[in-house]
Amino acid sequence: QKEVEQDPGPLSVPEGAIVSLNCTYSNSAFQYFMWYRQYSRKGPELLMYTYSSGNKEDGRFTAQVDKSSKYISLFIRDSQPSDSATYLCATLSGGYNKLIFGAGTRLAVHP
């Protein structure tokens, strides 16, 4: 079993839709969770960062962590074509020396 599981999609939605992206993780000791966004042929960039459980909001993006179910989510409101990218969830390893990534979900927002 992978430490971080993520459905690779692809996910296709119309402009303006609410998008929900999800990951599960296996180690209850994980505390730090991130979402990275990767445009085609580019490196990933940090989008959201959360510590432990709860919600964090930044503009149209909300990151949510539920430690009881080991589930992390990213919600995108009023999705735009410019949101079309691959979204990767990640967690900081137990040794705090590397990030462990999910497979990434490819999102396409069409006008």
Next chain:
Amino acid sequence: GAGVSQSPSNKVTEKGKDVELRCDPISGHTALYWYRQSLGQGLEFLIYFQGNSAPDKSGLPSDRFSAERTGGSVSTLTIQRTQQEDSAVYLCASSLFYLAGGDTGELFFGEGSRLTVL
């Protein structure tokens, strides 16, 4: 430089040849990481440097893979006797602190080196 620089951006090689991939991290960043990204597989950790030493090289797939970092700056990932399964995008990232991403979980990635082994 302003960002993480990787070269070459694309490399096509024949099976059995050796390849070298180069990473130039953001100036002053002490930690440097190599990841591999294959289609549908996400980012697979390869090796991590703190300064010039590699405390964690647990992700290197085989002894054909090696990496070094000199002067606390540039790093080279070498793949010997390449195989077709080595075809992937090799991503380098750096961070200011020795903990991955410090307080923010932020690694700064280059655009990657796309390796194709024929």
